[in-house]
Amino acid sequence: MISVRAGGGRILIGKQLLPKTGKKCQALAPFRQCALISDRNVARLFADWIIQSLTSSGFRPTLITIPAGEKSKTLKQVRAISDRMIAAGLDRKSFVIGLGGGMIGDISGFVAAIYHRGIPHVQIPTTLLAMVDSSIGGKTGVDTRAGKNLIGAFHQPSLVIDDVDVLKTLPRRQFNQGFAEIIKHAIIADAKMFEQLKVARASGLRRASGTHALLSVIKRNIQIKSRIVAKDERERTGHRALLNFGHTVGHAIERAGNYRKFLHGEAVSLGIVAACAISEKRAGLPADQRGAIVDLLGRFGLPTRLSRKFPRNKILDAVKFDKKFESGKIRFVVTPRIGTAYVADNITITDIREAVEKL
Numbered sequence: 001m002i003s004v005r006a007g008g009g010r011i012l013i014g015k016q017l018l019p020k021t022g023k024k025c026q027a028l029a030p031f032r033q034c035a036l037i038s039d040r041n042v043a044r045l046f047a048d049w050i051i052q053s054l055t056s057s058g059f060r061p062t063l064i065t066i067p068a069g070e071k072s073k074t075l076k077q078v079r080a081i082s083d084r085m086i087a088a089g090l091d092r093k094s095f096v097i098g099l100g101g102g103m104i105g106d107i108s109g110f111v112a113a114i115y116h117r118g119i120p121h122v123q124i125p126t127t128l129l130a131m132v133d134s135s136i137g138g139k140t141g142v143d144t145r146a147g148k149n150l151i152g153a154f155h156q157p158s159l160v161i162d163d164v165d166v167l168k169t170l171p172r173r174q175f176n177q178g179f180a181e182i183i184k185h186a187i188i189a190d191a192k193m194f195e196q197l198k199v200a201r202a203s204g205l206r207r208a209s210g211t212h213a214l215l216s217v218i219k220r221n222i223q224i225k226s227r228i229v230a231k232d233e234r235e236r237t238g239h240r241a242l243l244n245f246g247h248t249v250g251h252a253i254e255r256a257g258n259y260r261k262f263l264h265g266e267a268v269s270l271g272i273v274a275a276c277a278i279s280e281k282r283a284g285l286p287a288d289q290r291g292a293i294v295d296l297l298g299r300f301g302l303p304t305r306l307s308r309k310f311p312r313n314k315i316l317d318a319v320k321f322d323k324k325f326e327s328g329k330i331r332f333v334v335t336p337r338i339g340t341a342y343v344a345d346n347i348t349i350t351d352i353r354e355a356v357e358k359l
C-alpha cells in the first residue's frame with residue numbers, strides 16, 4: 001500500500017483496501033456514526049463489503065443511495081441525503097463516506113461541507129477519473145439548470161482510499177476516459193511520465209500484471225494534481241488554472257454534444273488536440289511533440305478527431321458562452337513543450353476556431 005499526504009488528509013493507494021475501510025477510518029471520528037453515500041450501480045457492487053468492514057470496526061453506517069449519473073448531482077438530492085442523515089441521528093461528530101465516481105465524490109463532499117457546517121469527508125473513488133482527478137483538490141458541489149458545478153464549497157477530504165481492485169468492473173470507456181486527465185497531467189507537468197505512458201497501454205494497465213504500473217501511475221497523478229492545487233488552493237493566483245489544459249474546448253465539446261455524445265474525458269481528449277494545435281501556433285510547441293500527444297491519446301482509446309458532421313459552430317458558441325474575451329483575447333492554457341504549461345493571454349477566438357475546424 002502507498003500512502004500520500006495531500007490537502008491536509010491522507011490518500012491510500014493499493015489493492016484489497018475496501019475490507020480495511022473500518023480500520024482506516026478509526027483515526028477519524030470520535031463518534032461512531034457515518035453516512036455511506038453511493039450511487040445504485042456502485043452500491044450494488046461494493047457497499048456490502050464496506051458496511052461489513054465499518055460495522056466490525058464498531059461504526060454505525062447508514063447507507064444512502066441515489067440514482068447513478070450526472071443528473072443526480074443536484075441540490076434536490078443534497079436535501080434528500082441530508083434529511084436521511086438527520087433522520088438517522090447523525091450529528092456534528094459523525095462523518096460522510098462517498099463511495100463512487102466523481103459524481104458521488106462531488107455531492108457527498110458538498111453534503112459533508114455543509115452538514116452541521118462541516119463534518120469530515122472520506123472518499124472511496126471507484127473510477128479512474130475520480131482516483132487521479134476529482135478526489136484531489138477539495139472541490140465539491142452540484143449542478144444547476146444554468147450549468148455544471150455552479151454551487152459548491154471547498155472541503156478537503158480527510159481520507160481517500162484508492163483500491164484499484166474496484167476498477168475491474170469499470171466499463172472500458174469509463175476506464176479510458178481517466179487517461180485524458182492522466183495524459184493532461186503528463187503534458188503540463190511531467191515529461192518523464194509522458195515517456196512511460198508511451199510504452200504502456202490502457203489494456204496492459206487493466207490486466208493483473210499491470211497492477212504495479214497502474215498503482216504508480218495513480219500515485220504520480222495524485223502528486224502532480226495536489227502539488228498544483230497546494231500552490232493555489234482557492235483558485236486565486238491562477239496557478240490552478242494549469243489543470244484546465246484542454247478543458248476550454250473540451251467543455252465546449254461536451255456542451256455542444258448535449259453532455260450525451262462524449263464522456264468528459266473524451267471531450268477533454270479532443271480539447272487537448274485543439275490546445276496542442278494552438279500551442280504549436282502560439283507557444284512554439286514542436287510539431288513532432290504535438291504528433292506524439294495525439295498519438296498517445298489515440299493509443300489509450302480516446303478520440304482525437306471529430307466526425308465531419310459534428311457542428312463546429314456549436315462548439316465555438318459554447319466557448320464564447322463559457323469564457324470572457326477581453327478585447328478579443330482569452331486566457332488559455334498552452335504548452336511550449338511536453339512537461340510544462342502556462343496561461344497565455346494572447347489567444348484569439350480565430351485561433352480557437354482554426355483549431356476546432358481542424359479536429
Ligand SMILES: NC(=O)c1ccc[n+]([C@@H]2O[C@H](COP(=O)([O-])OP(=O)(O)OC[C@H]3O[C@@H](n4cnc5c(N)ncnc54)[C@H](O)[C@@H]3O)[C@@H](O)[C@H]2O)c1
Pocket residue numbers: 039041042045068069070073100101102103104106126127129130133134135136137138139140148149166167168169170171174264
Ligand atoms: N471535484 C473535482 O475536482 C472534479 C474534477 C473532475 C471531475 N469532477 C466531476 O466528476 C464527475 C464525473 O466523474 P466520473 O467520470 O467518475 O462519473 P460518475 O461518478 O458518474 O461514474 C460514471 C459511471 O460509472 C459507474 N461506476 C463507477 N464506478 C464503477 C465501478 N467501479 N464499476 C462499475 N461501474 C462504476 C457509475 O455508477 C456511473 O454510472 C462529474 O460530475 C465532474 O463534474 C469533479
Ligand SMILES: [Zn+2]
Pocket residue numbers: 181247264268
Ligand atoms: Zn477534467
